[in-house]
Amino acid sequence: MNEFLQLYKRLLSAQGQLNWWPATEPFEVAVGAILTQNTSWTGVEAAIANLKAADLMTPAKIADLPIEELARYIRPSGYFNIKAKRLKSLIKFIIGDLDGDVTNLANMPLHHGRKALLAVNGVGPETADSILLYCANLPIFVIDAYTRRLVGRLEIADPTLPYDELRILFESNLPYMPEIFNEFHAQIVIHCKNSCKKQPLCANCPILDMCAYGTRQGVKQ
DNA sequence: TCCCAGGTGTCTC
DNA sequence: GAGACACATGGG
Structure with a gap:
């Protein structure tokens, strides 16, 4: 061995x-993947709780939210201004390329989905692979x-x-x-x-x- | 009060 | 292409 x-x-x-990712819905996992960048999960939990408490945990609702307001909700996760921009970029990709459903990544070849994710501003290799593995159940470490x-x-x-x-x-x-x-x-x-x-x-x-x-x-x- | 935490993009050389 | 730096809050 x-x-x-x-x-x-x-x-x-x-x-x-x-049987782990510290979130329940695939979209929440994708949001968490951005928010956890260079940050401990405790702050991310608070930011996700803020979004859920305001009933905003859907691609369409966050897409409609002014970026300054989004930044206020995710403030506990740190780097809130830059992460608000990155979340907006990811959600634009989910709505525009995945028909609003991040699990649709599973319907395209892995290398194609990964390349598309890496082209999104604010999505680097770790964030892309977290989304591919934990949202779409694709085989990537x-x-x-x-x-x-x-x-x-x-x-x-x-x-x-x-x-x-x-x-x-x-x-x-x-x-x-x-x-x-x-x-x-x-x-x-x-x-x-x-x-x-x-x-x-x-x-x-x-x-x-x-x-x-x-x-x-x-x-x- | 200080250090560190589940990255990424930009700028400079 | 590689390295330095900015981005920021919260817990220990």
Whole structure:
């Protein structure tokens, strides 16, 4: 078994099946993908709650909202002015190219949908891949700061690799299934939030023996 | 009070 | 093409 698959199985065993993205509807996932850029999820939750409380969580309603007003709703997520512009760009794409339904990405070839998403202002590779995987259930692995941090700790890959090189490394070492990519990314995020911040690692870390840092630097009791 | 967090676009060289 | 920088709030 390769180290990627081993890591996945160990995290899954330790944390259980997560069936995760911290949002319910596909459109909400897409909004969250923009709002979470370089921001912790707690602020994003507050911003999404503001939009839902105002009954604005639809493409058409946000499209009709003045950008200054949208920025006020999403203020807790940080970078609210730039993210308001990016949300508007994404929603213009969803309405214009996807008939208002982000899940229609699943009806086009993956490379075509990804290219179209990357052409949207404010959508980079991580945001595009989050939308493709979590909204459209397409087989693409999401590389984020947590993923880079973890592969660096475990020394199973160079965390400074370009985005697509690291993504392809994960995809080629796992069963090519969106369900696996989805669950593995979720496992990484939850693990890093809960224990991966600790340096040195805590003694009850479920992947301690895989971690070169832990074996070299000692373990925090 | 300071540091950090699930990126991306723009500008400069 | 690579690196520096701006964008901003909230929690620890």
